[in-house]
Amino acid sequence: MFVFCLIKKGDSMIQVKNITKEFVSAKKYPGLKGAIKGLFSREKVRKTAVDDISFDIAEGEIVGYIGSNGAGKSTTIKMMTGILRPTKGQCIVNGIDPSKNRLDNAQNIGVVFGQRTQLWWDLPLSESFTILKEIYNVSDEEYEERMNFLNEVLGLPDFFDQSVRTLSLGQRMRADLGAALLHNPKVLYLDEPTIGLDLVVKDKIRQAIKDINQKYKTTVILTTHDIGDIEELCNRIIIIDEGRKIYDGGLQELKDTYGKTRKVTMELRQVKEAEKINWTEKLGTTEDKYQVTTDEEKNQLTITFEKNEIQISDIIATIMEVTEVKDIQIQETELAEIVKEIYNHQFQSEEIAE
Amino acid sequence: MKKFFKTYLPFTGNEIKRNLAYKGAFYLFVFCSLFGSFISYYLWKAIYGSTDGGAIGGLTQNQMVIYVFMTYVTSSIVKVSISEEVSEDVVKGTVAMNLIKPIDYRFSLIFKGIGSSVYRFLMPGIFVWIGVELYSCLVLHEPFTGIVNLVLYLCSAMFSFFIYVLFDFCFGMIAFFTTYIFGLQMVKSAVLSFLTGELIPLSFFPAVFQKVFDFLPFSSMVYTPVMIYLGKYSGSELMFVLARQVIWIVILYALGSLIWKKVTKRLVVLGG
Amino acid sequence: MKNLKRYFRLYKVLIAQFIKVVLQSKVDFLMGLFGFFFTQVTGIAFLYLIFEQIPSLQGWTLDQLIFIYGFAQLPRGIDHLLTDNIWKVAWWKVVTGEFDQYMLRPMNVFFQVIAEKLQPDALGELLVGIILVIISIPKGILIIDGVHIALFFVSILAGALIYTSIKLFFATMSFWVKRSGPFLQVAYEMADFAKYPIEIYAKPIQFILTYVIPFGFVAYFSASYFLVEKSAFSTIGMECIIAVILWFIAYGYFNYGISKYESAGN
Structure with missing residues (x-):
């Protein structure tokens, strides 16, 4: 029915091949009557969140992965990070299939989900870093080297001894970013990294991401609704809509073609x-x-x-x-408008395809 | 009055809907919660088997069977816990939000509770009740429960419901004074299963204890309606236990208002 | 082996941070402990009330039943102390998508679940268990020799593993039903009834407590080994075998469940 392609390890850091994710859920009916009906119904609803998406990302790229809410962004990221297993298709991150070898993949990646923290809420921030050092098996020398760098670009010492629950959103985001980078991951996934932050903090976060990318050649995939993030950071963007990829290419190219x-x-x-x-x-x-x-x-x-x-x-x-x-x-014409028009299906899909 | 119901009845409707939404867990939950009563039924059977066959604690073996299952039915419709929600609202600070709304916080919780209770009465309450009646008639060869007892039981169970939720509201208010209400919930459920007669009929307790229980609201929560169902009370005694239930409703309502007043005052001062 | 050493080290690090948090609120800790202690006390009171009416329950004396009751608390308390976080998986980790976190770290998922939290409340149960077992010793109802003492500890550990496996199994259901808390609650409460001699129940119920949700082995079967002459194999031996089998079923099912995990937001 479908063919698995053998994926060789080459220059690509991430290879996504015909990846598809379907969710099956019980059908829901509206109202009180519907609720009673639902009690006796076994009808299922099948929803394709990600539909046959493929792309390659090279080492050191910063890629913006954008789409409207419910377009399938998070689902794709979750498959790449090993949280979800694809229904069909495969993805390879640094030569590892996350759905087959979650542990090794986890050692290679750093993840920041904007609204959720991976830090220990009730403890001082410094403790979180101590624990993460153990979890990711970071040696003392490496730890020292990384912390020096992270302190510099993220300004962690300002609040390193405060308990995480007392941090402001911007501080927490910087802390989370630091936590995700402590073990020098090959790939950094950022889900809405600047959501809810003020302009000054946004700038700081963006600059930090750039610095990290330059110094360690860290590949960065970020989803965002903030066009500023994309203009500042990404040399390439992938746009998906209703689970399908509708654009994959450079930022200037997108502007030239649609602007x-x-x-x-x-x-x-x-x-x-x-x-x-x-x-x-x-x-x-x-x-x-x-x-x-x-x-x-x-x-x-x-x-x-x-x-x-x-x-x-x-x-x-x-x-x-x-x-x-x-x-x-x-x-x-601004990028924001182009993207908005793409979401609104102003362009024919064939026109946009590479 | 009409406006009152128009304001609060939607809470009841929504709660029924919310309950219906849990579908998968539902069938098994009903089955398994009954399973517990079955085990308790066998335990009593063994206990009666170890005696000379007479009544113990004032109940014959057949009556004990009805007691076990009617206790299940009664506590499932009476014990609708609202204190978890109260403490959650306190911890999250949403109680202060409720002060702004033009509704009474306690009434909204009670009407929600009615929704749960109605739902549990329909499923599984009524089925277990039919089962108990059929079993006692066909297997134990006891007569059906009379219509008078049944009506009195329903009336008493309704009182019990109000006693329980009003008590539980006061209990939930403790969350204002300690953040760790879970440990206390444990104590509460242990004390209640013991003192309401859920675990063992109160007539098993020594006489001194029973005297003390007469002055506590707990026996009015489960034990009273079930004993009425069994026809253990008559005449003035019956009037007395029902009146006692009503008195507890009044006392707990007043107590709840008092605590609420104190707490909201504090809330306003501290700024929630 | 190196792996085991690493996990042991990690466990210490993770639990140490948890203890630091708990120590911030000593009152809460004491209240939880008291809550569980009190729950067990009502159980004992129930036995006393029953034995006011009857001399023995199917041949068992009050002293013997109290030992069974107390003994049953020990595996329960140990499991409760160490693996309480499984409840969170059943109630909300899966449905809210908090489970994502476990999938992102380079550690065994089950390990992460249990290393996140200790349940100090369980000390209340352990305390009751230890007290009841200790007061049973001078009553002369127990068989005490080297083998029995050794198997006493083996049995407690196997019993705890049975508890853990049953909890894990029902928590795993949440990968399909999203919130399996009610299922777990019901299964877990079943253990209460295995505190009494299993022969009192009808055959189908004995069957369930022996083979389906085998709490019978956690308490009654193994406790009876210390009270009356019985073969070690048919009691403690079976308990160990069941514990191991159950563990592999539950753990396998858990790993299968993880592969079906859907996260939140869909």
């Missing part, structure tokens, strides 16, 4: 004059390449246009012929 349009907003002396312009003729183009809207109250005119078809200087020149321009604003 084709540009938006210029101008404040004019006489917007009524500008309304009379025949743009198609003046710009020597076709009607589907641009869109004009005006706001008479504010005397504003907005044109959205394809940047490789129409020159902005032509637009301004055309306007200047009829009225005076008081203010001008030019906007590139």
Whole structure:
């Protein structure tokens, strides 16, 4: 039915091959009547959370794994970390199949799940690190070396002796990140690492991730809803939707392909004059390449246009012929908008596939 | 009055729904919880087998069979624990939230409790009860329980329910004074299974103890309705035990209000 | 062997941190201890009340039953002390997805479950057990010689393993039903009834307590070895065999359950 491909250990740190995860649950009915009905029903609902996803990630890459809620992000991460077993397909992390050899895989990876801590809640932070040192069998020299580095990039000494429950969210996130990195993992999985943090702390966390990646060549996979994380950190992104991979490639590439349009907003002396312009003729183009809207109250005119078809200087020149321009604003399409449109199925899946 | 029920009845409905949602665990749970009563039934059978066959503790062997199973039915509909929820709310600090809402915290818990109780009455209560009646009639050749006893039993069991939840509310309030209510829950359930007559009929206790029990609310929780079911009370004695139940409802209600007032005052001062 | 040494070391480290937390709240600790102590006391009181009415229960005297009762507390208390965290798996670790944590660390999962917590409340049970066994010694009802004393300790350990296995088995069900707490509760409470001589029950119930949820071996069968002349094999020997078989079933089922783990959020 389906073919398992033999995966060789090569340059890839992570190889995900046709991975699929299905969940089976009992069917639920609404209301009190439904609850009684459910008592006697054996009907099952099958839900495919991850549907035949494949990708390769090389050592040292920082990959953003994004998608809307319930798209299957966490499920994929959980399969890669060995928490869940794939229904079909296989993944290999640093030459190890996590579902077959959980212990060895666990030694190779570090995990931070944004909303949950792996630290010992009632104890001082320092104790957590002592315990983790034992758990991951970190030698004294290694421990020293790592802690020096982590202290430097994460600023742990500020709160190293405080009990974990008293840490602020930002401190706790830094502590968790440190805890995940103590044993020098090959791969670091971050699930929403900056969720709920203020901008300053976000920056700190991002910088730390970059430093770690550079110094130890740690491969980083992160899921996030924060476009800032992606722009700052990732050289590659994978987008999934409804359990399927819909984009896999570079960040700039995504922007170039889908950020084709540009938006210029101008404040004019006489917007009524500008309304009379025949743009198609003046710009020597076709009607589907641009869109004009005006706001008479504010005397504003907005044109959205394809940047490789129409020159902005032509637009301004055309306007200047009829009225005076008081203010001008030019906007590139932002990544956030591209991603939003992808979630909203604005693009056809075939168009996006590599 | 109408508004009162309109406010609180949804708590009952939701609780029934919530109970129905646990489906897988359900069948086995019912089966196994009965299994415990069966073992206790055999234990008593052996105990009666070790005597000359007469009544002990004022109960014949046949009556003891009914006692064991009706105790099961009664305590399953009466002992709806709300103190866990109270202590959880205290620990999480959600009690303060409840002060803002225009509802009475205790009533909302009681109406939730009614939901659980109704649910347990339907499943498995009523089935076990039918089973007990059929068994006592067909196997033990005792007559069916009379309609009067039955009505009095239901009435008394309802009183018992209120005594229990009102008591349990007060008990849950302890969480305001200690964070570790689990140990106390253990003590509570041990004391209750003993003093309510669940473990052994109270008539087995020495006379002095029984005198003391008369002044405690526990015998009114399970023992009283079951003894009424067995037709052990009549005339003035019957009126007395029922009146005693009502008095306990009043006392525990007042006590609960008092503690609640104290506690909320403290809550406001400390800022929850 | 090296592995064993590492786990032993880890256990010390993990339990030490737990003890540090417990010591922060001594009152709580004492209350839990008292709670369990008191529960056992009501059990003894029950026996006394019964024996007010009857001279013996199917040939057993009150003294003998008290020994059986006390002896039964020892394996129960040991299991309770060491593996109480299994309850958390049954009640919420699986359904909330907290179980993820165990899957992410390079340690045996079962080991992580039990090394997370000690249950000091269990000392209440152990205390009652030890007291009742000690007061039984001068009553002259026990057979005391070298073999019996050695097997006494063997039996307690095997009994504890039976408890652990049964708990683990029912907790494992939560990988399918999400919250198997009620199942575990019912199975565990069954142990209470094995505190009495098993012959008093009807055949099917004897069968269940012997072969299905074999709490009979934890208390009654093995306790009777110390009270009346019986072959060591049919009592303590069987207990050990059952303990080992049960352990392999429960542990295998647990590992199979882990492979079906679905985590939370779906």
